[in-house]
Amino acid sequence: MRISELSERSGVSPASIKYYAREGLLPAGERTGYNQTDYTDAHLERLRLIRSLIDVGGLSVAATAAVLTAVDAPDLPLNEVLGTAQQALPQPVAPPSRASVERITALAADHGWHVHPGNPGVRTAAAVLDGWAAVGRGDLESVLPAYARAADLVADADLDAVSDAVEAARAGRDRASAAQTVVVGTVLGDQLLAGLRRIAQQNAAGRRYGPPPEGNSS
Amino acid sequence: MRISELSERSGVSPASIKYYAREGLLPAGERTGYNQTDYTDAHLERLRLIRSLIDVGGLSVAATAAVLTAVDAPDLPLNEVLGTAQQALPQPVAPPSRASVERITALAADHGWHVHPGNPGVRTAAAVLDGWAAVGRGDLESVLPAYARAADLVADADLDAVSDAVEAARAGRDRASAAQTVVVGTVLGDQLLAGLRRIAQQNAAGRRYGPPPEGNSS
Incomplete structure (x- = not known):
């Protein structure tokens, strides 16, 4: 065409x-x-x-290029494609404080998570703790366990989807589309979770405080 | 100074x-x-x-201004401050398809969620379904229930934190800082969840496929 x-x-x-x-x-x-x-x-x-x-997904053109290079590399294990997709997602500019990195590392240990210190999620989550410490007055500690449990739930579902993609690739089907599935799932998953969180928040708020003032909740 | x-x-x-x-x-x-x-x-x-x-949080200067106006409005209920914070978060540009909006609405109904059709999360989550439909080959349906359960978990923790802020405001303490807590929690919560998801993904991947190739997972 x-x-x-x-x-x-x-x-x-x-x-x-x-x-x-x-x-x-x-x-x-x-x-x-x-x-x-x-x-x-x-x-x-x-x-x-x-x-x-x-x-x-909100990726930059440069990050998209990096992710597509991983998708196109015929010999790169899907596991590493996942890591490349993780690295491509936007990250806070300033390095987080040592104390916040240690708090996130301890949280991971509490949940029995084995994690590489260079995992980009450590930096992102630690930056949130820093941002909170700078301005928040409420108790972030009280919400951390629920967030960690939620992360566990979605990561298991994510890896089930990755396993399915790996199986499909092993069964001789298209490796490129399996890699694509991994990348798209990693990038779009954050947005899916963010969207559903807003819906669930509105529901939880309605349960506690009654329907929103517009009166047209459906 | x-x-x-x-x-x-x-x-x-x-x-x-x-x-x-x-x-x-x-x-x-x-x-x-x-x-x-x-x-x-x-x-x-x-x-x-x-x-x-x-x-x-990744907000634009204009979105930050909108959120701060809500924080500063002395008579705005905290519940509506939460809605303003939700609206301020980045959203996909293109409107999602009707089919995807209906799928998300049905998912919400499955979970007993009461949600306003204008909730920004519906648009965000529906855009993910559209993006997936355009390129994904795996089965997104298989991960949706886990994502919805995770959203429920964090939204409950979020609203507990909002309730604490409301109580503090009622007890005559600073309303502005309660509003600030709600806004910061809403905006930073997405990032916290995204960060923890990457950590939990690495852990889940390690459990299934062994430690990462660098061999220095801790």
């Missing part, structure tokens, strides 16, 4: 398509003549993946 | 301090002479709150 059709079907502008191709996120189309390039359904699918990671 | 000291103690540059004051996020300091302005500890505390919301 021409770039105009690819643009229409993917909802991505021709300028962005060319930009993604220049940055190596999207394979180049096939030159079929002067000023004319041909694209396939594989390009369309790839564009949808790129837009999901950027629009829904 | 002078702006130089405020800058040093908060880690925020004088240019950013002036910018936040112009945008209404930070009250103006007191003019004490030609080209000289005096700031108090309240300014320092406010700057720390602003930086937590922006750096750790």
Whole structure:
């Protein structure tokens, strides 16, 4: 298909398509003549993946490129694809305090979690403790165990999904799509959880304080 | 204190301090002479709150301003402060498909959640389903129940914390700091959960596939 059709079907502008191709996120189309390039359904699918990671997952173009490189590496174990996806997610700029890193490490130990000290989640969670310490007055300790239990629940479901993808790859099916499943699940999972948390918060608030003032809760 | 000291103690540059004051996020300091302005500890505390919301929470300056307006409104019920904080969090740009909104609404009904159709979490979670449908091959349905249970767990802990803040406000203590607790908890909670999810994922992966290749998991 021409770039105009690819643009229409993917909802991505021709300028962005060319930009993604220049940055190596999207394979180049096939030159079929002067000023004319041909694209396939594989390009369309790839564009949808790129837009999901950027629009829904909130990844930068550079982070998306890093994740797609891991998806495309034919010999990279899926387990390491997961690690690459974790690293690509946005992280706080400032390094967290030592005390907060130690608190998160202790929380992990309480839950019997074996975790690499360089795990990006340690930094993210520790930055939250620092932010809270700077401004919060309530007791963050009281919510930590519930958050840790929730993280355990979703991580188990996540790894079940990864196992399914690994099995599919072993069964001779497409390794690239298994890797894609791992990446998309890792990136979109945070957003899914954040969205459901807001819904559950509204429900919990309604149970305690009555329906919202608009009176049109459904 | 002078702006130089405020800058040093908060880690925020004088240019950013002036910018936040112009945008209404930070009250103006007191003019004490030609080209000289005096700031108090309240300014320092406010700057720390602003930086937590922006750096750790990922809010834009405009979203931070909206949230701080809710924190400062003396008569706004804390319940509505929570709603304002929810609305301020980043949301996907494109509206989700009707089918995905219905799927999330059905999931909420399965969990006995009463939710306003305009809840921003519905849009966020539905956008994830759309993103997944566009590229994912695995079965998202298999992970949804675990995510919903996790959301329930954290929302209950969140609302316990809100209740504590409400009680503190009723007991005649500072309403502004109760509102601040609600806002900071809502915004930072997503990041805390995302961080713990990565730690728990690494633990779950290690349990299934052995320690990471670096061999230095602790």
